[in-house]
Amino acid sequence: MRLAGIQHVSMRVADFDRAQRFYVGVLGLVPHPQKSNWLGHDQGCLIHLMQRTRAGDDTDDPARHVALRVDRLENVVARLLEHGYIPFQSDVRQSEHRPISSTDQPLDFGIGTIFVRDPDGNLIEFVEKARGIFGEHDPSPF
Structure with missing residues (x-):
């Protein structure tokens, strides 16, 4: 088996609209036509925004x-x-x-x-x- 690369990365977010403004408006990613929580780029970068389901997700860990x-x-x-x-x-x-x-x-x-x-x-x-x-x-x- 040979891996071809990373297909996507998931990011937990509390506010989907705010996160999308950052990833689309600032970083220049484009929402998928059918799934707006999937954001991509023509170079193969794909980020899956996932709703944070509980408080205290450890985002401080570098x-x-x-x-x-x-x-x-x-x-x-x-x-x-x-x-x-x-x-x-x-x-x-x-x-x-x-x-x-x-x-x-x-x-x-x-x-x-x-x-x-x-x-x-x-x-x-x-x-x-x-x-x-x-x-x-x-x-x-x-």
């Missing part, structure tokens, strides 16, 4: 995150700031965070990726190929 590959981190920072989100960089242990408040700020802290929390607190990481820790250690050598 191990629980989704990483999205992007062409340029600078474009992500500009887009997030434009929509009122404060992206940040983190060290490898996720113990120290550096907020990014300007597009002029260097993106050279920690592991060299960008993080943001969606409106429900889900942690999203943005990774640029061959940059930061992924420039040193390619996670997809296959």
Whole structure:
């Protein structure tokens, strides 16, 4: 058996409309024509928004995150700031965070990726190929 890739990632959300405004309006994903809680992108990125059924889902755990590959981190920072989100960089242990408040700020802290929390607190990481820790250690050598 050979796996071809990840088909989708599920994200728990408390307010579907608010989550869709973030994933569609900010990140540029497109709702599926028949299932509006499935959001996709022409590069194969697929996110399934699932209604949070109980309080206390542990979104604060940095191990629980989704990483999205992007062409340029600078474009992500500009887009997030434009929509009122404060992206940040983190060290490898996720113990120290550096907020990014300007597009002029260097993106050279920690592991060299960008993080943001969606409106429900889900942690999203943005990774640029061959940059930061992924420039040193390619996670997809296959």
